[in-house]
Amino acid sequence: MRHRRAVLACSAAVLVVGAGLGVGPALAQDALRIGLVNEATGPNAEAGVFTHNGAKLALDEINAAGGLLGRKVELKLEDNQSTNPGTVLAFSKLFGDKSVVAVIGPIRSTQVQAASPTIMKAGIPTMIGGSDPSLTKVNNRWVFRARPNDSYSSRVIADFGVNTLKKQKWAILHSTDAFGAGGKAALEAALKTYGVTPVLVQGYTNNSQDFTPVVLAIKKSGADVIGSYMTNSPDVGIFAKQLRQLGVSAEWIGSSSVASVTAVQLAGPALDGVHGVTDFNPDSSPEAKAYSAKYRAAYKLEPDVYSSWAYDAMRVLAMGIANAKSTDPEAVRKAIIAIKGWKGVEGTYNFDDNGDGLRGYNVIQVGGGKVAFIKHIDFKD
Amino acid sequence: MQTLFDNLQVLFQGLALGSIYALVALGFVLIIRATNVVNFAQGDFAMLGGYAMVLFFTGLSWPYWLAFVAALAVMAVFGVLFNYGVYYPLRHRSFLPVLISTLGASIFLQNTVLAVFGPQPRPLDKVLSIDGLQVGGVFLDSQYLVILAVTVAMVAFTYVFFEHTLLGKKLQATSQDKDMARLLGIPVAAMITITFVYSAMLGGLAGVLVGPILFVSIGMGSIIALKAFAATIIGGFGDVTGAIVGGLLLGVIESLAAYHISVPYKDAYAFLALFLFLLVRPQGIFGEKVSEKA
Numbered sequence: 001m002r003h004r005r006a007v008l009a010c011s012a013a014v015l016v017v018g019a020g021l022g023v024g025p026a027l028a029q030d031a032l033r034i035g036l037v038n039e040a041t042g043p044n045a046e047a048g049v050f051t052h053n054g055a056k057l058a059l060d061e062i063n064a065a066g067g068l069l070g071r072k073v074e075l076k077l078e079d080n081q082s083t084n085p086g087t088v089l090a091f092s093k094l095f096g097d098k099s100v101v102a103v104i105g106p107i108r109s110t111q112v113q114a115a116s117p118t119i120m121k122a123g124i125p126t127m128i129g130g131s132d133p134s135l136t137k138v139n140n141r142w143v144f145r146a147r148p149n150d151s152y153s154s155r156v157i158a159d160f161g162v163n164t165l166k167k168q169k170w171a172i173l174h175s176t177d178a179f180g181a182g183g184k185a186a187l188e189a190a191l192k193t194y195g196v197t198p199v200l201v202q203g204y205t206n207n208s209q210d211f212t213p214v215v216l217a218i219k220k221s222g223a224d225v226i227g228s229y230m231t232n233s234p235d236v237g238i239f240a241k242q243l244r245q246l247g248v249s250a251e252w253i254g255s256s257s258v259a260s261v262t263a264v265q266l267a268g269p270a271l272d273g274v275h276g277v278t279d280f281n282p283d284s285s286p287e288a289k290a291y292s293a294k295y296r297a298a299y300k301l302e303p304d305v306y307s308s309w310a311y312d313a314m315r316v317l318a319m320g321i322a323n324a325k326s327t328d329p330e331a332v333r334k335a336i337i338a339i340k341g342w343k344g345v346e347g348t349y350n351f352d353d354n355g356d357g358l359r360g361y362n363v364i365q366v367g368g369g370k371v372a373f374i375k376h377i378d379f380k381d
Numbered sequence: 382m383q384t385l386f387d388n389l390q391v392l393f394q395g396l397a398l399g400s401i402y403a404l405v406a407l408g409f410v411l412i413i414r415a416t417n418v419v420n421f422a423q424g425d426f427a428m429l430g431g432y433a434m435v436l437f438f439t440g441l442s443w444p445y446w447l448a449f450v451a452a453l454a455v456m457a458v459f460g461v462l463f464n465y466g467v468y469y470p471l472r473h474r475s476f477l478p479v480l481i482s483t484l485g486a487s488i489f490l491q492n493t494v495l496a497v498f499g500p501q502p503r504p505l506d507k508v509l510s511i512d513g514l515q516v517g518g519v520f521l522d523s524q525y526l527v528i529l530a531v532t533v534a535m536v537a538f539t540y541v542f543f544e545h546t547l548l549g550k551k552l553q554a555t556s557q558d559k560d561m562a563r564l565l566g567i568p569v570a571a572m573i574t575i576t577f578v579y580s581a582m583l584g585g586l587a588g589v590l591v592g593p594i595l596f597v598s599i600g601m602g603s604i605i606a607l608k609a610f611a612a613t614i615i616g617g618f619g620d621v622t623g624a625i626v627g628g629l630l631l632g633v634i635e636s637l638a639a640y641h642i643s644v645p646y647k648d649a650y651a652f653l654a655l656f657l658f659l660l661v662r663p664q665g666i667f668g669e670k671v672s673e674k675a
Binding site: 043044176202203204205207210212213214216217220234238245246262265266268 | 387394495499500503504513520594596598604605636639644645647
């Protein structure tokens, strides 16, 4: 008897003290949970660490500013093992937890594609980083993208080559996988709007050990600019070296892989002068600069797209929930779609009904093992 | 004239890549002859050699020759470990358990290297400091020249070693008939260990040589091994000359076909050649040194 009375007395004391300090509501309710489906293990585990870093940085800022709807926000991690089945499983686990009000999904298009039906069934707002244009066009109302999709990368490549570099004789080089074939089709379409028909469209399979036939074909075509969608960094390295060895001096504007840290390191001076497009560059805007400084200070690492998109995704979700003044999925969806002109670290977000937020890319140039920011190109539609 | 130069250029690249296939195929053949098993980890020997070089040369900044010798020494030790860890415990079983064992070793090796070195591919310096030579309209990459020279040297060495030294003859006897060899007093287990050591060193050598061109990555071995395996079949299962000729032939076929017909189907030509050989001449160009009697 005496024991129970002691417990009661203590509980009452805690309640009184808690109320007296004015932290009652925030502590009384459970924390708001945001899920993160992340590549914590498997071949892409390194990128997974960066993604977690970016999301965590935004989370800490949100909590420092008082959380959301008066509640603290927590990140709930689920590993997808860098695989499609793992992604579906991770989403199912997160959606099984009723305290999870929104999710940050994967950056890989194929994983998003695999999990799309699960997301649709659960009806929970999910931010994605996969850049395949079709992902937001499958009538899935719950998918929102915190990166520009690939149709914009091809438009930026075409715009920069035709309008800035003033080149008309294009060779398109592409991997024959889903990413490369999609990029090739988009780039051909984008060039057509400028009245340009490529003099050469050349495919290759990933992990080609030798690009000599490709380089000779480019040489023969007389192209003065190469637009490329290459998937793997080693392929970029091998191609770049052979291109310069065989004396081709054409300009080269590539999708983001040409300026990846790995490609620049592998190719060395062979990539000097090459342009690339990328959604994140630390020098592209005041927001990106501020973010990069914070990221470097927090993790002693150079920020890249794997962290920057997750940072933006977290901020967009927080803004959606705060503006909706509720965690009701329908209200949050409405609030995210209503975000216009918000400057994130990847660019200016103007969400459309499909859930696409960004419509631009940064053009960068490789030189001396470093990547320099050239310009940001945005489209209205 | 330009067309001629372009064809020569393609031929050169094909021969050089074919040399790499040949070096790895040679390792395949030696192990097949000694143990009657295809070693599915043969490509990973090349990967390990590449990473050993990255560790000693790039990581520890040793001089090139020292790093090179150290990498080959690591491969020699690894050959012994591989023999006792992967082959020896299963030596009395049929070929299937051993084959699965080498497959398991391959997966284990790739994941171990992934855990230690991470997923990023690594660049490696060329043996010579010059990038290459411009001869007429043809660019000869210095590393490819080195690869061709080393392959010729290794072929000559392997020939002299197997045909004109006592140890080589003991190895041949072991591969042809283990029981007979044992009766003659040849230490069969030691001969097989030596075969694994030599084969691991050949694989490692291929990795070190090709590293500056294809970069050192976890998957580099698998790509090369698949072609080397096809080369082994084309040349003749279990024949040293066959491995060399098969490798060079495969490299040239895929390069020329890629240039003249279509690039995306480059890998297909190699396997089409494999398919044709299996159909028309399954014993390969040279066949086996000792034919099985019915």
